[in-house]
Structures are given as structure tokens and as C-alpha cells.
Amino acid sequence: MRIAEILVESSPTPFWDILKQIGVDEATGILPRWYPDWRQWRSDNPWDYSSLSNYKRMIEEAGFKLTVIEDNPPMDKIIYGLPGKEEQLENVAKLIENMGKLKIPIWCYNWMPDGWLRTRTALRGRGGALTSGFDEEDLKEAPPPKLGKIDKATLWKNLREFLKFILPIAEDANVKLAIHPDDPPLDEVRGVARIMNTVEAFDKLIEEFPSEYNGITFDHSIFSLMTNDLVSVVRHFLEKKRIFFVHFREVIGNKSKFEEVFIDEGMTRQFEEMREYIKHGFYGPFRVDHTPTLLGDTMQLSVPGYSVLGRIHAIGYLQGLFRAAAESLGYYQ
Amino acid sequence: MRIAEILVESSPTPFWDILKQIGVDEATGILPRWYPDWRQWRSDNPWDYSSLSNYKRMIEEAGFKLTVIEDNPPMDKIIYGLPGKEEQLENVAKLIENMGKLKIPIWCYNWMPDGWLRTRTALRGRGGALTSGFDEEDLKEAPPPKLGKIDKATLWKNLREFLKFILPIAEDANVKLAIHPDDPPLDEVRGVARIMNTVEAFDKLIEEFPSEYNGITFDHSIFSLMTNDLVSVVRHFLEKKRIFFVHFREVIGNKSKFEEVFIDEGMTRQFEEMREYIKHGFYGPFRVDHTPTLLGDTMQLSVPGYSVLGRIHAIGYLQGLFRAAAESLGYYQ
Numbered sequence: 001m002r003i004a005e006i007l008v009e010s011s012p013t014p015f016w017d018i019l020k021q022i023g024v025d026e027a028t029g030i031l032p033r034w035y036p037d038w039r040q041w042r043s044d045n046p047w048d049y050s051s052l053s054n055y056k057r058m059i060e061e062a063g064f065k066l067t068v069i070e071d072n073p074p075m076d077k078i079i080y081g082l083p084g085k086e087e088q089l090e091n092v093a094k095l096i097e098n099m100g101k102l103k104i105p106i107w108c109y110n111w112m113p114d115g116w117l118r119t120r121t122a123l124r125g126r127g128g129a130l131t132s133g134f135d136e137e138d139l140k141e142a143p144p145p146k147l148g149k150i151d152k153a154t155l156w157k158n159l160r161e162f163l164k165f166i167l168p169i170a171e172d173a174n175v176k177l178a179i180h181p182d183d184p185p186l187d188e189v190r191g192v193a194r195i196m197n198t199v200e201a202f203d204k205l206i207e208e209f210p211s212e213y214n215g216i217t218f219d220h221s222i223f224s225l226m227t228n229d230l231v232s233v234v235r236h237f238l239e240k241k242r243i244f245f246v247h248f249r250e251v252i253g254n255k256s257k258f259e260e261v262f263i264d265e266g267m268t269r270q271f272e273e274m275r276e277y278i279k280h281g282f283y284g285p286f287r288v289d290h291t292p293t294l295l296g297d298t299m300q301l302s303v304p305g306y307s308v309l310g311r312i313h314a315i316g317y318l319q320g321l322f323r324a325a326a327e328s329l330g331y332y333q
Numbered sequence: 334m335r336i337a338e339i340l341v342e343s344s345p346t347p348f349w350d351i352l353k354q355i356g357v358d359e360a361t362g363i364l365p366r367w368y369p370d371w372r373q374w375r376s377d378n379p380w381d382y383s384s385l386s387n388y389k390r391m392i393e394e395a396g397f398k399l400t401v402i403e404d405n406p407p408m409d410k411i412i413y414g415l416p417g418k419e420e421q422l423e424n425v426a427k428l429i430e431n432m433g434k435l436k437i438p439i440w441c442y443n444w445m446p447d448g449w450l451r452t453r454t455a456l457r458g459r460g461g462a463l464t465s466g467f468d469e470e471d472l473k474e475a476p477p478p479k480l481g482k483i484d485k486a487t488l489w490k491n492l493r494e495f496l497k498f499i500l501p502i503a504e505d506a507n508v509k510l511a512i513h514p515d516d517p518p519l520d521e522v523r524g525v526a527r528i529m530n531t532v533e534a535f536d537k538l539i540e541e542f543p544s545e546y547n548g549i550t551f552d553h554s555i556f557s558l559m560t561n562d563l564v565s566v567v568r569h570f571l572e573k574k575r576i577f578f579v580h581f582r583e584v585i586g587n588k589s590k591f592e593e594v595f596i597d598e599g600m601t602r603q604f605e606e607m608r609e610y611i612k613h614g615f616y617g618p619f620r621v622d623h624t625p626t627l628l629g630d631t632m633q634l635s636v637p638g639y640s641v642l643g644r645i646h647a648i649g650y651l652q653g654l655f656r657a658a659a660e661s662l663g664y665y666q
Contacts, residue, residue: 018627020461021595021627022597126354127355127396128353264652264653270653270656295351312642312646313355316646316647317649317650319653320651320653320654322653323653328657
């Protein structure tokens with residue numbers, strides 16, 4: 001299977017070698033935001049050609065194919081439709097064009113005005129492993145974020161304008177746009193609307209922009225919170241050929257209140273889902289996501305859910321699941 | 334699934350907590366051979382009641398059920414049929430009786446006069462991971478081991494005598510005897526015969542001793558070197574209800590020359606095998622075995638193949654495989 005595990009470090013670490021050893025040959029990258037000079041001087045933005053090509057070379061030297069960029073230049077003014085959005089649009093265009101020149105085929109972005117949300121980042125999961133969760137109640141007193149409230153209609157309008165602008169650029173550059181669902185997939189949080197939170201919303205997006213460069217980052221957990229029949233939803237978007245990238249993790253709960261759990265603790269039909277991917281010729285890229293942090297986990301990063309040991313376990317699990325699905329479909333006879 | 338991972342440490346380590354976190358609730362233990370007193374004085378043997386009950390309590394305090402003992406008092410004189418075997422038999426009897434008193438249900442032993450063999454312990458596998466292998470050629474100049482040569486007929490005779498003695502004790506104690514196949518499953522090494530190296534040999538053992546306490550530790554890799562239809566062999570022994578314990582790992586090669594590889598690199602029909610276990614109501618105990626050692630692996634033990642990171646990966650894989658097999662048989666609807 002093709003796993004493109006996310007690399008968030010600014011230079012190669014022992015974890016990168018470990019990933020190669022356990023069978024990961026592709027990478028999901030972020031933008032190289034760190035300063036190349038300790039005087040904090042840089043002559044190019046992280047999405048400019050030089051920055052991005054240096055970054056890609058570093059990842060290739062470490063043995064990975066750079067398959068996805070899961071990051072973006074600032075887009076808050078684009079999402080909110082505020083003055084200054086033109087410059088932000090230019091930067092996104094540059095990123096896509098440079099990805100095209102560098103043959104990085106997939107861009108993962110989202111349309112959340114307030115980002116992905118967790119309100120608990122020190123929960124204790126199985127065996128005391130550190131994990132994260134979300135509870136809408138925790139935010140009931142929280143005022144709107146910096147840029148204020150926004151409604152669904154405006155979010156849709158701005159997303160349509162964005163795609164009208166960026167899709168032709170992506171098509172020319174041969175870069176696939178893979179929108180990530182809202183996490184959590186609520187209708188509104190802190191007075192801020194969310195729109196990419198139902199199966200219907202993704203259908204609408206695909207129908208309105210039928211380009212084969214307009215697709216989805218299929219986040220297993222978030223979609224599992226939107227439907228009672230995840231396997232059919234996977235099949236639906238695979239039939240439309242609009243799944244470009246998969247995030248695989250498990251949560252327990254509902255979209256208003258959930259906890260991240262170990263990948264083997266979920267109750268979804270993972271095997272049937274995996275069979276759908278293979279039946280439709282989709283072998284990846286997959287990556288694991290939000291794994292609990294184990295005792296003594298050697299590199300707990302600033303972002304919860306991205307430690308080393310937890311990911312080794314989840315990657316092994318995903319490989320076992322995929323192998324079983326492939327064998328059930330006639331491989332390894 | 335029921336995983337009884339082997340614990341070879343003399344006291345609880347962070348790895349034990351990690352095992353609990355990734356979902357391992359049972360343990361395969363060894364005998365507590367370390368000295369309880371730094372003057373190297375001990376009033377009991379490791380297989381005596383006090384030693385074994387202290388050991389079991391320690392494992393239970395760490396949160397595991399002690400399901401298997403994969404270790405034995407010295408048995409070389411029993412296997413060779415030499416003077417002194419009576420005392421060794423007494424000690425094995427004590428072990429089994431004490432396991433019975435302590436409700437440790439499975440004993441894993443083997444009948445190799447010269448133990449399990451690897452001739453390469455610093456091979457480089459995928460991504461440079463450290464792994465081990467066997468090559469019969471490496472031993473062609475090697476003289477017989479300390480106790481000398483032995484032939485098949487003698488090994489069979491001594492095994493029969495052993496089982497005649499020990500099986501009634503195991504039945505009384507309610508302890509299942511799970512013989513491990515010869516590793517590698519060659520006919521002879523260094524002038525020393527091996528007998529538990531074919532499917533027919535296990536059939537013979539089961540037929541001659543039809544007790545439901547006389548069974549097998551099904552080592553996936555070793556049996557894969559004995560047959561071209563591993564799934565049928567698994568089914569065969571499950572139908573006879575004689576698989577008590579499973580070791581799961583992968584090798585590439587043949588019985589004369591092979592390398593241990595990552596669990597996802599094997600070419601066996603793992604999914605169908607796992608389905609057989611579930612179809613026959615066998616949920617465990619399983620354990621992983623001989624995993625490659627990853628870069629920076631936090632605890633490489635003296636025995637090759639038992640490091641921490643490699644095992645976290647393999648346990649995840651096994652869980653994913655088992656989950657897929659269970660779902661394919663109607664679980665997780």
C-alpha cells in the first residue's frame with residue numbers, strides 16, 4: 001500500500017529512517033516555514049520555488065517521494081472574503097504552480113475559518129496513553145475568534161470564488177486539490193459557520209466543479225461522524241473518482257463530543273472500507289492521523305496526535321488491514 | 334484478539350506499559366532465572382512454587398494475565414536420554430504442577446537437541462533495519478554440539494517416554510503442552526537429528542498421544558517452510574483442536590536458507606490463515622516473534638528479534654489483520 005506519512009520536522013530525524021524501515025516510501029509534507037538563516041532573514045516565502053524545491057530535495061534525499069502538501073499560505077482573508085485576499089490568492093496560486101513544476105501531485109487544504117478544534121489535549125486513553133478530544137460544551141462561553149462570525153452562505157460564496165480562481169491553475173499545473181472536511185463536522189462553532197461537514201456538501205462541491213482536479217481528503221473519522229454507513233460513502237466518492245488522499249484514525253463519540261482512540265478501538269467497518277479502496281484501484285496515499293501518545297514516546301511534537309510510537313503502531317495496523325483486504329480480493333494466492 | 338506478548342525482562346519496564354496501551358492484556362512469561370539476592374543465593378529454583386508465584390504476581394500487578402510459560406528447566410539429558418534425566422524430569426514435573434496450582438494454562442516447549450538456530454544476527458533488512466537469518470552453509474564445518482550426535486529414532490523414543498511421563502501430570506494440573514516446531518525445520522544439523530519438522534510428525538504426535546492436553550505452538554514461519562499450503566495446515570490442526578498458541582512472524586527463503594523480514598513483507602496468505610483461527614473459535618493467545626530491530630530501537634535485548642519498536646509495529650499489524658478477518662466473518666456490522 002502507499003502510505004504518505006506526514007513529516008512535520010524541519011530536517012531529517014531518526015523517525016524518518018524508522019518510517020522507511022517499516023515500509024513507508026512516500027511523504028506528506030508541510031511548508032518549510034522555518035528560517036534558513038538564524039538572523040530570521042529569508043529571501044523567499046515558504047511556498048516560493050526555491051524554498052519548496054529545497055524542501056522537496058531534502059525529503060527525497062531521505063528516501064521519500066513527496067506526494068502531498070498538507071499546508072497552505074495564509075488563507076483567512078480568502079475564507080472570510082476580506083480586503084487583502086488578493087495577495088493571499090496570489091500566494092496560493094504560486095504554491096500550486098510551484099508544486100506543479102516540482103511534480104508534487106496533491107494539495108490538501110480545508111475551508112474552516114477557525115481551523116480544526118480539540119478542547120481536550122491531555123485525556124487518558126487505554127492504558128493511560130495521552131489522547132485528545134472535543135466537547136462542544138467546553139466552548140459554550142467562548143466568544144468568536146479574531147476575525148469574527150461568518151455564515152454559511154458567505155463561506156459557500158467565497159469557496160466558489162476561490163475554486164473558480166484556483167482550479168484552472170491547478171489543472172494547468174497538474175496538481176489535485178483535496179479538500180479536507182471540517183473537523184469536527186459541526187454546523188457552527190463559536191458563531192462561526194462550517195460548510196464541509198456533510199456528505200451532501202461534498203456532493204455539491206463535486207457537482208458544481210466537476211473538474212477531475214477537484215476532490216477530497218477522505219478523513220475516515222470525520223466522515224464516520226457524518227454517516228451511519230461509512231462504507232457506502234467511501235464507495236460513492238470512489239465511484240466519482242474524487243478521493244485523492246486518505247486520513248485514517250478512529251474516534252468514539254459523536255460530532256459534538258468525541259475522543260480520539262487507538263486505531264484498533266474504533267467500531268467502523270474498516271475492512272470493508274479498505275476493500276472499497278482496492279476494488280476501485282485506489283492504493284493510496286494514506287496516512288495515519290491523531291494517534292495516542294504512548295509512555296516514553298520519543299518525540300511528542302507540539303501538535304497532539306503526532307508522536308513516534310503511536311504512529312508506528314497505527315502504521316502497522318493499517319498495513320495489516322490493507323494486506324487482509326488485498327488478499328481477500330485475490331492477491332497473495 | 335488475545336495477544337500474549339513475551340516478557341523477558343526481570344522487572345516491569347516502560348515497554349510493559351506501552352504493551353498495555355496498544356492493547357496487549359496477556360503475557361507469555363519465561364522462568365524467573367535471575368537471583369532474588371545479589372549474593373546470588375536462592376532457596377528455590379525458578380520453577381518452584383515460590384519463584385513462580387512471585388513472578389506471576391509481578392506480571393499481574395503490571396496488568397497482564399500470565400497465559401503461557403515459554404521456557405523450561407534444563408531438558409538436555411531428557412532429550413538425549415542420558416543419566417541425570419530423572420532429576421530433569423522431576424523438575425519439569427514440578428514446573429507443570431506449579432503452573433497448574435497458579436492457573437497458568439499453557440506450556441510452550443520444544444524437542445530440539447541443539448535449540449533454535451540462526452547463523453546471521455546482523456543482517457540488514459528493509460531500510461537498514463537489523464535482522465537475522467539462517468544459512469545451512471554457514472554450519473558445514475561445524476562439529477556436533479556438546480552432547481554430540483543423536484538420531485531420529487532416539488529422539489522419537491525419548492519424546493514418547495517424556496510424554497508418557499509428563500502428559501498425565503499435565504492433565505491433572507490442567508496445563509496444556511504446546512510443542513514448538515524445530516527452527517529451522519531441517520532433518521539434521523551438525524549431525525544432530527530433528528524430528529518436529531514436518532506436518533506428518535505433528536500428526537503422528539497427536540495420534541500417538543490423543544490427549545487434549547497434547548498440542549502445538551503453531552509458529553507461522555516455521556510451518557510456512559514445511560508446506561506450500563499453510564492455510565490448509567492451520568485448518569487441519571484447528572479441526573483437531575490441537576493449536577494452543579501461535580507465534581506470528583515472516584521469513585523469506587527456504588528451510589536451508591532464510592531471512593527474517595518485516596511482518597508485512599511476507600508472501601503467505603495471512604488473511605485466510607487468520608480467518609481459519611476465528612472460524613474455529615481460536616482467538617489466541619498469539620504473539621509476534623523475531624521482528625527486525627529499528628533505528629534507535631529503545632531496548633534491543635540479548636536475543637535477536639525482541640526489540641521494542643519492531644514489536645510495536647508488528648503487534649499493530651497483527652491487530653489490523655485480525656480485525657479485518659473478524660469483520661469479514663460478520664463482526665463489526
